[in-house]
Structures are given as structure tokens and as C-alpha cells.
Amino acid sequence: MLKEKxxxxxxxxxxxxxxxxxxxxxxxxxxxxxxxxxxPLFSEKIKETDHFPLRPNKLEILQINVxxxxxxxxxxxxxxxxxxxxxxMTRETMEQCLEVIRNTGAHTLxxxxxxxxxxxxxxxxxxxxxKAGIKxxxxxxxxxxxxxxxxxxxxxxxxxxxxxxxxxxxxxWTRGKTDKQRGEGVFDLSIKALQELNxxxxxxxxxxxxxxxxxxxxxxxxxxxxxxxxKEFKHALLEDFGIHFHNLxxxxxLPVSRFxxxxxxxxxxxxxxxxxxxxxxxxxxxxxxxxxxxxISWDGYLYDCDFNQMLELKVASKIQHISEYNEDxxxxxxxxxxxxxxxxxxxxxxxCQGAIAD
Amino acid sequence: xxxxxxxxxxxxRKFGNITEWSKELGDKFFDYYGKVFEEGALTAxxxxxxxxxxxxxxxxxxxxxxxxxxxxxRGITKEEMMEAIHVGAAIKxxxxxxxxxxxxxxxxxxxx
Numbered sequence: 001m002l003k004e005k006x007x008x009x010x011x012x013x014x015x016x017x018x019x020x021x022x023x024x025x026x027x028x029x030x031x032x033x034x035x036x037x038x039x040p041l042f043s044e045k046i047k048e049t050d051h052f053p054l055r056p057n058k059l060e061i062l063q064i065n066v067x068x069x070x071x072x073x074x075x076x077x078x079x080x081x082x083x084x085x086x087x088x089m090t091r092e093t094m095e096q097c098l099e100v101i102r103n104t105g106a107h108t109l110x111x112x113x114x115x116x117x118x119x120x121x122x123x124x125x126x127x128x129x130x131k132a133g134i135k136x137x138x139x140x141x142x143x144x145x146x147x148x149x150x151x152x153x154x155x156x157x158x159x160x161x162x163x164x165x166x167x168x169x170x171x172x173w174t175r176g177k178t179d180k181q182r183g184e185g186v187f188d189l190s191i192k193a194l195q196e197l198n199x200x201x202x203x204x205x206x207x208x209x210x211x212x213x214x215x216x217x218x219x220x221x222x223x224x225x226x227x228x229x230x231k232e233f234k235h236a237l238l239e240d241f242g243i244h245f246h247n248l249x250x251x252x253x254l255p256v257s258r259f260x261x262x263x264x265x266x267x268x269x270x271x272x273x274x275x276x277x278x279x280x281x282x283x284x285x286x287x288x289x290x291x292x293x294x295x296i297s298w299d300g301y302l303y304d305c306d307f308n309q310m311l312e313l314k315v316a317s318k319i320q321h322i323s324e325y326n327e328d329x330x331x332x333x334x335x336x337x338x339x340x341x342x343x344x345x346x347x348x349x350x351x352c353q354g355a356i357a358d
Numbered sequence: 359x360x361x362x363x364x365x366x367x368x369x370x371r372k373f374g375n376i377t378e379w380s381k382e383l384g385d386k387f388f389d390y391y392g393k394v395f396e397e398g399a400l401t402a403x404x405x406x407x408x409x410x411x412x413x414x415x416x417x418x419x420x421x422x423x424x425x426x427x428x429x430x431x432r433g434i435t436k437e438e439m440m441e442a443i444h445v446g447a448a449i450k451x452x453x454x455x456x457x458x459x460x461x462x463x464x465x466x467x468x469x470x
Contacts, residue, residue, distance in 0.1 A: 215433075217430070224433055
């Protein structure tokens with residue numbers, strides 16, 4: 001039992017798990033029920049509505065992953081992030097990113113990780129990036145980092161001073177469900193952090209300081225209706241803790257990395273893939289985030305999305321690194337897909353901004 | 359027959375196939391079924407909890423499978439789910455016990 005607990009506190013990489021290798025994940029996603037014809041390949045499915053090959057629309061979002069280090073080891077994490085991950089974006093790569101941020105046509109800059117705040121150059125980077133005049137500047141904060149160490153206590157104020165849009169994970173409004181997915185004690189720390197963000201003005205009604213929450217299911221099932229979930233979250237968090245926030249993004253867990261590992265270990269993999277395929281919604285394909293996003297990894301490589309980044313599927317373009325970034329050439333590419341993509345097209349669809357189907 | 363069991367979890371996915379042998383009635387049923395679970399005077403959430411409770415009183419494994427997942431997807435908590443089942447169980451046991459009055463009536467009539 002103790003051994004099992006310790007294992008859960010380590011990334012798949014640290015455990016030298018088979019699934020720490022991207023190719024092993026891709027093999028799993030192409031074999032079995034997808035190889036024997038039980039379920040259609042994603043490419044076959046999108047052919048039905050003439051979306052193959054999938055191509056980008058206008059670039060709107062630059063998502064930068066500044067490192068895989070995190071203070072948490074969430075069971076569903078597609079990044080396989082954790083305290084033992086050492087991949088961190090250097091200042092040199094950040095400078096290359098800044099050059100791109102200053103010249104991009106994208107209206108949204110989205111910093112993610114790991115816990116992006118753990119990158120030693122995070123504050124410098126935010127400071128510089130905020131001068132570029134991007135309309136929407138998002139930092140994906142896991143909340144607990146704000147209470148993890150004294151040096152992070154002033155993050156709400158720092159975010160406010162840079163007019164950062166905070167997007168935070170909160171799997172449920174109850175302690176049990178949250179801690180099961182994200183680790184013991186996470187719920188209480190998250191509540192405290194949300195209250196501190198509220199105290200700075202974040203998430204308050206009529207406030208321009210945006211605070212949105214991300215809900216993703218704590219298990220092998222799909223998210224419910226985003227609007228209904230938002231109503232319930234708002235009611236419960238206000239009633240129980242006096243917490244306000246703006247919007248809730250309901251995000252589907254994609255069968256990648258630790259969530260894939262969980263699905264296989266709990267013998268839910270096949271059922272889950274069936275659920276995703278059965279819930280396939282062609283309307284969501286039109287708006288999948290890979291069509292308006294470029295994802296940049298800690299070492300400066302370019303991907304169609306954060307999931308493809310974790311699967312090491314670089315963009316299919318002669319431009320593959322931030323140092324040679326060219327938006328026009330990049331936008332003329334075919335998006336790389338596999339069966340994990342069903343996660344973004346199920347039901348109301350899913351993206352880092354929540355549901356996507358019109 | 360691929361299975362040696364009366365109930366096979368994989369059969370739940372084949373529920374829609376019942377239309378193959380009677381399309382008109384099958385379609386009518388699924389139209390009706392879908393309509394019932396839409397938001398109405400009751401919320402979809404309330405209907406999901408009712409469905410979960412009835413799944414248990416009907417002791418239908420397919421329904422329990424489907425509506426456990428459905429309620430989880432709606433963010434409904436384990437405590438709410440269990441309370442809903444108790445409502446079903448209370449009605450079931452109450453329905454048994456209230457027949458005790460029938461038994462008592464009969465005894466009173468037969469005994470001197």
C-alpha cells in the first residue's frame with residue numbers, strides 16, 4: 001500500500017514506465033480495437049465530413065509550455081508532470097518566444113506547464129511578454145502553487161499587476177473527488193488560493209481580472225454539460241466557501257500519458273475509447289483547438305497542440321522550432337492526428353478553452 | 359451467441375440494434391426515450407437521479423451501468439447517488455410492508 005502511494009507520487013518517467021515513451025502510447029492508440037476494425041480510426045471518421053487532412057484556420061492562440069516540473073502529481077496528467085521532471089524552458093528559448101510574441105497575429109498567449117510558476121525565469125518572462133500588448137494573456141495555474149511556498153504567496157498580486165488571465169484546475173467542488181485526482185490536501189489549498197485570488201479582485205462579478213476554472217472528470221467518464229456544471233460549481237463554491245469565479249471550462253481527459261496509464265490499469269481503456277467514439281461530434285471538428293493554436297515546448301519545438309507535444313509529434317512543416325518561426329509557412333500544414341484526437345471531438349467537444357461545438 | 363452469460367456488458371452498446379428487427383417501433387421508443395430525458399419541468403440532473411434509483415429497483419444491470427456513468431458525468435456526488443437508491447429501496451420495502459395490512463385484514467377476518 002505504501003509502495004503504491006509512493007509510486008503515485010512519481011511521474012511515469014521517474015518510474016521508467018513503458019508509457020513514458022511516446023511511441024508506446026501511439027502504438028496502444030493504434031492497435032487493439034482500432035487495428036481490428038471494431039472502432040474507426042480518427043482519420044476515417046473525419047473523412048466522413050471532408051475534414052481529412054485536417055488543416056489550420058487562422059492562428060489565434062500561442063500556447064507555451066515553460067516546463068514539465070510541477071508541485072503536484074495528478075493521476076490524470078497528460079504532461080506526466082511532477083516534482084521529478086527537470087525539463088524547463090531556458091531564458092534563451094524564452095527570448096526566442098518573446099520575439100515571436102511581439103510579431104504574432106495571435107490574440108491569445110497561453111502559458112502552461114507543469115506549474116509554469118516553477119520556472120525560475122517565469123516572472124521575468126511574464127513581465128516581458130505582458131509588454132507585447134497581446135489581448136488575452138493566460139497563465140494556467142494549478143492553484144496549490146500559490147500556497148506551496150512563501151516565495152509564491154504574492155502570485156495573485158503579481159498576476160494582477162500584469163493583468164494576467166488566470167485559468168485554474170478544479171476537478172470538483174467537493175474535497176473527496178478533488179483530492180482523489182490531484183492528491184491529498186489539494187482541495188483545501190486550492191480553496192485558500194481561490195480566496196486569495198478573489199481578495200485581489202480576481203473572479204469577482206464585474207471584475208476585469210479574469211479567473212476561470214477548468215473542470216475535468218475524475219475518472220473514466222466524459223464531462224457533463226458545461227453550462228450546468230458551471231452553475232453547480234458556482235452555487236457550491238459560493239455557498240460553502242464564498243468563492244467567485246467567471247467561467248468554467250469542461251475539458252475531456254485525453255487518453256495520453258498518465259490518464260492512458262490509468263485507463264489501462266483500471267481496465268477502462270476500451271470502454272472509454274468506445275465512449276469517445278460514440279460521442280463523436282462532427283460539429284466539434286470545425287473548432288478543434290489544433291486549428292487555431294500552436295503549442296511550443298520547453299525546448300522550443302512546435303506542435304499542433306499540447307497533447308501532440310507529449311506524444312512527441314512535431315508539426316508537419318519545414319518549420320519545427322521557435323528559432324525559425326514563420327507563421328505563414330506554419331499555417332500551411334497538415335495537422336497530425338491519432339486516436340487521442342477523439343477526446344477533443346466528443347460531445348460538446350473539448351479544448352483548453354472548454355467546450356467548442358457551436 | 360458470443361457469450362455464455364445472460365448479461366454481457368458489451369451488449370449495452372448494442373441496445374440501438376433493437377431497431378433492426380422492428381424499425382418503426384424501435385425508432386419511436388428511442389425518440390420517446392430521448393425526449394423524456396431532456397430538460398423540462400424537471401432538470402436533466404433530477405431525471406438522472408430518478409433513473410438511477412429506478413435502475414436499482416428494476417435491478418437492471420445495463421441501466422445501473424449506464425446511469426452510474428451518467429450521474430458521474432453530471433458531477434453528481436456518491437452521497438447523492440446512494441441517497442437516491444435509498445429512496446428506491448424505501449419504496450420497494452414499503453410496498454412489501456404495506457401489504458402486511460392485507461395479511462392482517464385476512465387474519466382478523468379468519469380468526470375468531
